[in-house]
Structure formats: structure tokens, C-alpha cells
Amino acid sequence: MIDDQLSPEERQLVQKIQAVAKPKLEATARETIRQSMLSEFRGTLPPGQPHAPRMRPRFSFPTTPIWVAAAVVVLVVGLLIVIQNGTSNHAALEGSSTPTATPEQQIVVAPTQTAPVPVVAPTATEGVTITPLVSPEFIPSLTRTLPPTTAQVAPSGTPVPLPTLTTESVVTIEGPVTSITDNVVTIYGFQIEVAPQHPILQIIDVGDVVRVEGVLDSSGVVLAAVVSNLPDAAPAADSRATVGLDGPVEAINGNILIVNGISVQLAPNDPLLQTVLPGSFVSVQGNFETSNAGIVLVVVNIAIVNNISVESGCWYHVDAMGMGHWHCDGMGMGMGNDGMGMGMGDAMGMGG
Amino acid sequence: MQQPPNERELITQAQSGDEGAVSLLYETHVDAIFEYVRYRVDSKSTAEDLTSEVFLRMVRGLATYRDQGTPLRAWLFRIAANLIIDHYRQRKKVSAGPLLDELASDDTDPIERLARSEDQLRLHLAIRALPEDYQDLLLLRFVENLPHTEIATIMNKSADALRAMQHRALKALAKQFERVNANLGQQKGDEK
Numbered sequence: 001m002i003d004d005q006l007s008p009e010e011r012q013l014v015q016k017i018q019a020v021a022k023p024k025l026e027a028t029a030r031e032t033i034r035q036s037m038l039s040e041f042r043g044t045l046p047p048g049q050p051h052a053p054r055m056r057p058r059f060s061f062p063t064t065p066i067w068v069a070a071a072v073v074v075l076v077v078g079l080l081i082v083i084q085n086g087t088s089n090h091a092a093l094e095g096s097s098t099p100t101a102t103p104e105q106q107i108v109v110a111p112t113q114t115a116p117v118p119v120v121a122p123t124a125t126e127g128v129t130i131t132p133l134v135s136p137e138f139i140p141s142l143t144r145t146l147p148p149t150t151a152q153v154a155p156s157g158t159p160v161p162l163p164t165l166t167t168e169s170v171v172t173i174e175g176p177v178t179s180i181t182d183n184v185v186t187i188y189g190f191q192i193e194v195a196p197q198h199p200i201l202q203i204i205d206v207g208d209v210v211r212v213e214g215v216l217d218s219s220g221v222v223l224a225a226v227v228s229n230l231p232d233a234a235p236a237a238d239s240r241a242t243v244g245l246d247g248p249v250e251a252i253n254g255n256i257l258i259v260n261g262i263s264v265q266l267a268p269n270d271p272l273l274q275t276v277l278p279g280s281f282v283s284v285q286g287n288f289e290t291s292n293a294g295i296v297l298v299v300v301n302i303a304i305v306n307n308i309s310v311e312s313g314c315w316y317h318v319d320a321m322g323m324g325h326w327h328c329d330g331m332g333m334g335m336g337n338d339g340m341g342m343g344m345g346d347a348m349g350m351g352g
Numbered sequence: 353m354q355q356p357p358n359e360r361e362l363i364t365q366a367q368s369g370d371e372g373a374v375s376l377l378y379e380t381h382v383d384a385i386f387e388y389v390r391y392r393v394d395s396k397s398t399a400e401d402l403t404s405e406v407f408l409r410m411v412r413g414l415a416t417y418r419d420q421g422t423p424l425r426a427w428l429f430r431i432a433a434n435l436i437i438d439h440y441r442q443r444k445k446v447s448a449g450p451l452l453d454e455l456a457s458d459d460t461d462p463i464e465r466l467a468r469s470e471d472q473l474r475l476h477l478a479i480r481a482l483p484e485d486y487q488d489l490l491l492l493r494f495v496e497n498l499p500h501t502e503i504a505t506i507m508n509k510s511a512d513a514l515r516a517m518q519h520r521a522l523k524a525l526a527k528q529f530e531r532v533n534a535n536l537g538q539q540k541g542d543e544k
Contacts, residue, residue: 023390
């Protein structure tokens with residue numbers, strides 16, 4: 001039971017939330033996910049590590065007469081081969097001192113020659129002792145800075161691919177809706193294309209303050225990925241800035257940067273002007289204002305983040321706490337320094 | 353915060369290759385993860401895909417997981433939250449009707465099913481109209497019943513900040529409920 005200090009109205013609302021039936025995961029989907037997970041799990045086990053005996057009865061020791069007979073045949077054949085080899089190679093084994101095998105090969109060969117009979121039987125029946133044959137050079141080296149996804153497919157020594165710069169801008173806009181035409185919402189003169197089915201379209205009205213995150217395409221339209229309605233009473237996390245813009249600097253005119261076609265105005269004495277260059281990738285938070293030159297984004301916070309380049313499919317994100325970080329497709333989700341023992345996110349490059 | 357009974361042991365067993373332990377961890381957490389994800393995305397299939405990805409990442413990360421006193425579910429919810437952020441950033445178009453697709457696959461009484469789905473739909477619409485932080489907080493606190501300290505770990509905020517945010521989030525949700533009810537009521541009136 002929730003023991004928060006809630007007002008009667010809040011408590012009523014919470015009860016309403018909790019009374020709603022929870023969405024259920026269907027049995028077929030549940031099993032599909034489980035099998036997919038277990039398949040992945042088997043792939044993550046290092047060579048030589050046994051799987052769970054409870055879940056893998058096929059690895060249990062044979063008890064049926066057929067298996068016993070098969071084991072006897074293997075034992076007899078193995079014994080005959082070893083006796084034959086032992087007879088013909090005995091002198092060579094004692095006298096030869098010119099090994100040609102690699103260390104990996106020696107690990108495998110030596111036991112079968114010195115103690116042939118006891119080793120052969122368990123190898124044939126348990127199917128587990130073959131794992132030492134795998135050369136250690138194929139074991140991926142897990143480092144703390146690599147997400148596990150990458151570590152599984154990258155042999156040790158494989159360099160982490162250096163990302164390349166993307167030119168697409170991620171835009172965050174908070175502001176009042178000035179018009180809604182079908183699925184196109186206008187804020188600060190920016191046209192924001194929302195999916196026609198998006199539930200937000202049923203809720204928002206002209207004048208509402210909304211938050212939009214999306215990508216600014218070449219035609220100047222923001223393709224919305226996330227749209228949320230900001231409640232009037234809720235102060236923004238950073239009340240000084242309502243717009244976020246991440247992208248490469250296209251031009252610098254005095255204290256004005258052009259970032260993906262948007263004029264970004266810094267204070268004339270902003271020290272960042274000493275270091276920023278065309279091509280620098282910047283992360284800006286600020287507010288739109290109208291000036292003689294049109295709409296400009298007046299900077300509240302700005303940071304150059306192009307010392308970390310990212311490949312296509314990566315993007316820079318400033319979270320609600322003001323921490324900037326990169327996300328990349330297929331590289332795991334970056335837990336960052338989460339204090340949870342995972343340390344999965346360092347490879348993303350913390351750009352905050 | 354302490355691990356639920358036996359979870360620490362299960363994690364150790366899973367780390368040593370025990371599939372049974374992995375299955376038990378999955379069974380323990382899959383429903384909560386799916387519920388949370390389902391409220392945050394538009395379609396059931398997307399929720400299933402993201403839930404699957406959460407557990408794929410769990411098994412990939414198990415080898416390096418170190419117990420620092422935080423329940424495993426906090427880690428799983430954090431993975432889920434990050435996947436949802438990624439999902440929206442990767443997708444430029446949003447599609448599919450929220451929760452309505454579940455009507456077809458439910459085998460309960462049709463009238464009860466309709467009422468239940470409509471309640472879910474209203475909650476879904478109202479929650480989805482909130483800022484992401486509010487969505488996370490309300491779902492984790494009041495749908496999944498997680499303590500503030502655990503939510504603080506998932507959302508990377510202080511518990512005190514979350515308690516303060518909770519009042520604003522509930523107020524915003526109440527307002528959205530009103531708007532959703534008004535809009536859906538108006539739509540029904542139009543249909544008649």
C-alpha cells in the first residue's frame with residue numbers, strides 16, 4: 001500500500017490508477033521472449049562453462065542399455081587405437097624432443113597419450129570436455145568500457161570502431177502551440193510533424209505549452225519523436241531554457257552561430273566564441289526570441305561536444321538532469337556510471 | 353534496500369551458467385517490466401519487443417553485474433527506461449492505436465473487456481500526455497509500487513526531488529484525465 005503523504009484528491013487519483021487492470025503479457029509472447037533470452041544466454045557463456053544441468057537433461061550420464069553398449073564400443077575401440085599407437089610410437093615418445101605443436105595443441109594431446117582409457121569415456125558421453133579445444137585466443141576480452149553486446153562479437157584486439165560525425169540535428173522545443181493543422185503543430189514558427197495517430201493530437205489545443213523532441217529535417221520540419229503536454233503548473237527542470245538544439249555549427253557571424261539553419265545568439269563576450277569553429281558540434285539550451293534578423297535562439301547554456309564524434313545512428317542527448325550523453329544504435333544502452341555495478345555506458349562517451 | 357529473498361543467490365547461479373536461475377529471474381520480473389513498457393509505448397508488439405530486449409541485455413550484462421545492494425529490478429527498469437528513450441529517438445513516426453490492439457487478443461467477457469480496456473486507454477492517454485519524468489515516476493510508484501529510493505536509482509534523481517515532483521505529476525495527471533474524459537466523451541457524442 002502506498003504510504004505517501006497524499007491529499008484526499010491525490011489518494012483518490014492513485015486509487016483510480018491502481019484500479020485500472022494492468023496490461024498482461026500473453027503466454028505465447030512470454031515464452032517466445034524467454035526462449036530468445038535463454039538462447040542469448042547460452043551464447044554469452046564463456047567456452048568451457050557448463051550450462052545448467054537441470055535444464056539440459058540431454059547431457060546427463062547415459063543409463064539406458066543402448067548408451068551403455070555405445071560407451072563400451074567406444075571404450076574398446078579407443079583402447080585398441082591407443083594400444084596400437086602406444087606400441088608403434090613408444091620409442092618415439094620416449095626419445096623424441098622436437099615438439100612442433102603449439103601450446104594450445106599440447107594441452108589437448110598430452111592427456112590422451114599419457115592416460116588414454118580414463119579420459120576417452122567421459123569425453124564421449126558428457127560432451128563437455130571438448131571445450132578446452134577452443135583456443136583461448138577466440139575468447140572475447142571483456143573490458144569495462146565495452147558494452148557486452150560489442151564484447152560478444154569482437155575478438156580481443158579488435159579496435160572499437162571510431163564513430164564519425166552526423167549532420168542531423170536533434171531538437172527539443174518547449175513552447176506554446178500557435179496552430180494545429182491536421183497532424184502538423186506549429187511552435188515558434190517551427191512546423192512539427194506528429195504521427196497522425198499520436199494520442200497527443202486528441203489532447204492539445206492552441207495555446208497549450210508542449211514539449212517536442214525530434215529531428216530537424218532538411219526542409220526545416222521537425223519530425224517529432226516525443227511530444228508531451230507540459231502542465232501549466234509544472235515548472236521546467238531548467239526554467240531559464242525552453243529550447244534544446246544539438247547540431248554542427250554551419251557558420252559563425254560575430255556572436256551568432258548558425259546551427260542547422262537556426263541562428264544561435266551568444267553573449268558577445270562568451271568565452272566559447274574563442275574556441276568554437278565551423279563544424280563544431282554544439283549542444284545548446286536557450287529561448288527563442290524575435291529580433292530584427294528574425295527568430296534567434298538566445299543561449300542560456302551551450303557546450304561544444306565535438307571532441308567526441310559519433311557515427312550515423314548515434315545522437316547526443318541531454319537528459320532531465322542536464323547530463324549530456326551519446327546514444328548509439330546497437331551498442332547497448334549505456335547505463336552510464338549508474339552505481340549499480342554495470343558500468344556499461346562509458347563507451348558511449350560522456351559529453352556532458 | 354535489500355534484495356528480495358534468494359535473488360542474490362539466483363544471480364550468482366545465473367552468473368555461473370544456470371539457465372534455471374535465469375528463467376526464475378525472468379519470471380520474477382517480466383510482468384512488471386512489460387506493464388511499465390506497455391504504458392510508455394503505443395503498441396503491444398513494441399512493448400513485447402522492448403521487454404524482450406530488456407532481458408537480452410540482462411543476460412548479456414549478467415557476467416559483469418555486481419550486487420551493490422540495489423535490487424535487480426532497478427537495473428532492469430533502468431534498462432527499460434533507456435530503451436524507451438531510444439525507441440522514440442529512433443522512430444520518426446508514431447503509429448498504432450494505444451492499447452486498442454489488445455481487445456482482439458483478450459478472451460474475457462466482452463463487456464468487462466471493453467470497460468477494462470477503456471479504463472486502460474484513458475489512463476494510457478492521460479499518462480502519455482505527461483512529461484517523460486512524470487510518466488516514469490507515476491508508473492513506477494503507483495503501478496509498480498516501487499519505493500522512492502529505488503525509483504531515485506532508476507531515474508537518477510534524489511528521493512526528495514521525486515517526492516516533490518510527485519505532487520506536480522499527480523496534479524498534471526488529474527488535469528489530463530479531465531481532458532481525456534472530455535475528449536473521449538465528445539468523440540462518443542459525435543459518433544451518436
